[in-house]
Amino acid sequence: MTRSPDIRLHGVSKIFGSSPSAVEAVAPLDIVLQGGAVTAFVGPSGCGKSTLLRLIAGLEVPTSGSIAIGAESPDDVRRRAGLAIAFQDAALLPWRTVERNVALGRKLSRRSRDAGADADLIRLVGLSGFERRRPAELSGGMRQRAAIARALAGGPELLLLDEPFGAVDELTRERLNLELAPLWEARGATVLLVTHSVAEAVRLADRILVMSPRPARIAADIDVTLPHPRDAGVLRSPAYREACEVVSAALRDLPLTEDLAAE
Numbered sequence: 001m002t003r004s005p006d007i008r009l010h011g012v013s014k015i016f017g018s019s020p021s022a023v024e025a026v027a028p029l030d031i032v033l034q035g036g037a038v039t040a041f042v043g044p045s046g047c048g049k050s051t052l053l054r055l056i057a058g059l060e061v062p063t064s065g066s067i068a069i070g071a072e073s074p075d076d077v078r079r080r081a082g083l084a085i086a087f088q089d090a091a092l093l094p095w096r097t098v099e100r101n102v103a104l105g106r107k108l109s110r111r112s113r114d115a116g117a118d119a120d121l122i123r124l125v126g127l128s129g130f131e132r133r134r135p136a137e138l139s140g141g142m143r144q145r146a147a148i149a150r151a152l153a154g155g156p157e158l159l160l161l162d163e164p165f166g167a168v169d170e171l172t173r174e175r176l177n178l179e180l181a182p183l184w185e186a187r188g189a190t191v192l193l194v195t196h197s198v199a200e201a202v203r204l205a206d207r208i209l210v211m212s213p214r215p216a217r218i219a220a221d222i223d224v225t226l227p228h229p230r231d232a233g234v235l236r237s238p239a240y241r242e243a244c245e246v247v248s249a250a251l252r253d254l255p256l257t258e259d260l261a262a263e
């Protein structure tokens with residue numbers, strides 16, 4: 001198994017629109033995100049987390065700076081289907097059934113995996129029996145789970161998850177957290193996760209970047225050294241509670257707005 005390459009952001013910023021109504025979403029950022037690791041981004045609503053993920057996916061163009069995934073640009077990686085995205089709004093193709101959406105994820109990646117693996121993924125995300133349903137016939141949480149199965153079906157080296165479990169009930173979310181992690185770990189994939197849940201970030205991530213209010217800057221950079229798999233035993237440990245407290249404290253320490261920070 002070859003480890004996925006590091007992602008390097010050099011002076012990356014994003015400003016939407018132009019003066020006087022310009023919105024600075026991301027302040028110039030220099031970061032290296034380790035290949036093969038899970039990095040979680042947490043921070044206040046609207047601080048620029050999704051924009052950062054969209055920049056790394058090549059779906060937005062930085063206003064300044066550059067992004068490299070190994071020796072490639074995000075566009076190169078996206079074009080050869082080396083990255084997969086599961087965003088909040090679960091963009092499935094509405095005219096395709098669950099199984100055909102998942103199969104598309106596999107086919108686009110041009111990797112030779114058999115269709116049986118798709119069925120395993122559909123079962124894993126709890127959608128057995130719903131293979132022939134179209135997105136409109138599913139609940140919001142089911143659509144999110146189908147989107148995750150589709151994202152994983154291509155065996156991407158870079159997986160971008162933006163609040164992927166937002167509409168999923170707590171029990172299913174816990175099960176997915178536990179069962180999906182081994183899939184990307186086995187493939188050595190790099191995972192970037194945006195989440196509003198501190199518990200989920202600590203459960204899944206090797207590193208947590210706490211983002212400041214807009215424009216996004218890195219307010220805290222926290223390594224999570226808990227062992228994998230992070231099963232019920234780990235979740236009951238004092239070390240897990242301690243890690244959650246460190247992240248919560250970093251969030252509590254954030255200024256309410258950028259203006260307050262400057263005062």
Ligand SMILES: Nc1ncnc2c1ncn2[C@@H]1O[C@H](COP(=O)(O)OP(=O)(O)OP(=O)(O)O)[C@@H](O)[C@H]1O
Nearest residue numbers: 016017023025044045046047048049050051052214
């Ligand atoms: N296409 C766009 N055009 C103009 N402004 C945008 C665009 N996309 C995002 N923004 C603005 O950039 C800022 C950051 O948005 P972003 O979606 O990245 O935040 P977020 O941290 O992911 O928020 P949330 O946690 O609520 O999903 C917001 O003020 C948003 O209104």
